[in-house]
Amino acid sequence: MTHTKKTTARVLAMAAPMALLALPLTAFSASAATSAASAQSSGGTTYMATLNPLNHASGSGMLMLQLNGSQAVITENVNGLATTFMNAPYPHVQHIHINGMGTCPTTAADTNGDGVISTTEGGPAYGAIGTTLSVSGDTSPAAGTDVKTAPSGGTYQYSRTITLDSATVASIKAGKAVIVVHGLDPTTLSAKAQSEKSDLVPSLPLAATSPALCGPLAVSQMAMVPGGGVNTGGGGTSGVHDIGLYAAGAGLAAAAGGALVLRRRITVEK
Ligand SMILES: [Cu+2]
Numbered sequence: 001m002t003h004t005k006k007t008t009a010r011v012l013a014m015a016a017p018m019a020l021l022a023l024p025l026t027a028f029s030a031s032a033a034t035s036a037a038s039a040q041s042s043g044g045t046t047y048m049a050t051l052n053p054l055n056h057a058s059g060s061g062m063l064m065l066q067l068n069g070s071q072a073v074i075t076e077n078v079n080g081l082a083t084t085f086m087n088a089p090y091p092h093v094q095h096i097h098i099n100g101m102g103t104c105p106t107t108a109a110d111t112n113g114d115g116v117i118s119t120t121e122g123g124p125a126y127g128a129i130g131t132t133l134s135v136s137g138d139t140s141p142a143a144g145t146d147v148k149t150a151p152s153g154g155t156y157q158y159s160r161t162i163t164l165d166s167a168t169v170a171s172i173k174a175g176k177a178v179i180v181v182h183g184l185d186p187t188t189l190s191a192k193a194q195s196e197k198s199d200l201v202p203s204l205p206l207a208a209t210s211p212a213l214c215g216p217l218a219v220s221q222m223a224m225v226p227g228g229g230v231n232t233g234g235g236g237t238s239g240v241h242d243i244g245l246y247a248a249g250a251g252l253a254a255a256a257g258g259a260l261v262l263r264r265r266i267t268v269e270k
Pocket of ligand 1 (some may be wrong): 093094095096097129180181182
């Protein structure tokens, strides 16, 4: 089982960049609209989260969650995070946080003034852990800090179908669910913060468990992207922002392509 997972992870890692290169943006628009539409028509609802950096993290990401009853098909694309931790691929624990305000914290949440919003300090904004987005096994809050089942490395594609508990489902539907990816590069923190222990796992440094990416989960507006996704008018950074979203969406479509490869691979290995 473990061997299969490692193999498929490699397949995903290889397949996604190739799919991204081969995928014209127009094809992305059409396929994204089609997949969103088919998810809706099958009785499910598609939710998306754009993952933005917190706490000096430089990364970004997109997560798509197709919810049908309590079953969630999750596809995620993350890049630009801290790559290594103690000479090994950096484990990035990640969760669906629930029952907070349904938002990501601002720097005002840094109540102890060390320049880092710890997981606890961000709690009022995004709430407690509802579901752990692990690569295998337990997805309950109990697995929340298990670095052995966290996705790892600075860039990864994550794809898993899991059953959510009722609290998480209710929170998603109420617009109170937030995706949080944890794990910072310690060298980007202040000397004070670098010397602090994690608020979640005291044996780890603060950087290891602090939030790196955050995004509220909202009903997908993907069907609207092909018509008006790239804003060519206006000044400032709005156009750049939209193009960034568009590119991130293309990465997600590539991740979905990777998931197809993954399914084929599992079939072959059975
Ligand atoms: Cu979390």
